[in-house]
Amino acid sequence: MVPTSPCLSVVRRSGLVESAHRGSLVVVRDGVVVFACGDPDSWVYCRSAVKPVQALPLIERGIAERLGLTAQELALVAASHNGTELHTELAMRLLERGGFTPDDLRCGPHSPFDRQAGIRIARGGAKPERIHNNCSGKHAGFLLLAQDMG
Structure with missing residues (x-):
């Protein structure tokens, strides 16, 4: 992102600007840029x-439906998590x-981002x-995809 990128979003709290977010965006239709704000080539x-995009093949290939993945499980594949008991249970169900087992994951261990979960451990x-890795859900999804692809 270039320092002169346009302001795309402003967050206000109690009438005051808390943060402003700069960036660039581009809309492409059939390979043609139809709208650009900032530098579309940056x-x-x-x-x-990008995790939601990485989760799409599970849906597009019918894996989610075949395996009966729940909305919570798909959400975990498409996001980072805090390592709470719920999150690790969902990741285990996916595996x-x-x-698979957690030993099949190639993401390294780290303390949960959820403080209480870390204290319990x-x-x-x-x-x-x-x-407990915040990416374990995504990696579990990758394993399911790789298995489906042979």
Whole structure:
């Protein structure tokens, strides 16, 4: 993003500007730019913002329907999570649907972003595992996709 990129969004709280977000956007139809704001040729690093797109093949290939994935499970594939008990249970269910275990994940372990979940792990004398990684849901989805692709 170029420092002179236009302001795309302003967040106000109690009438005051809390933050302003600059960027560029482009709308393309049939390979033709029909609208652009800022520099449509600038490079971007999407990070987790691309997770919903990475989850699409599970739907498009019929994997989600065949495996009976729930809305919560699909949401976990399409997002980062905080490592709460609910999140890790959902990630485990995704893995189990394909016959996988947390050992099959290639994302490294880190403490849950949810403070209370991290405290529970530490108090139990355990260490964070791969399933607590904020990307474990996405990686579980990748495993299901890879399995489907053979």
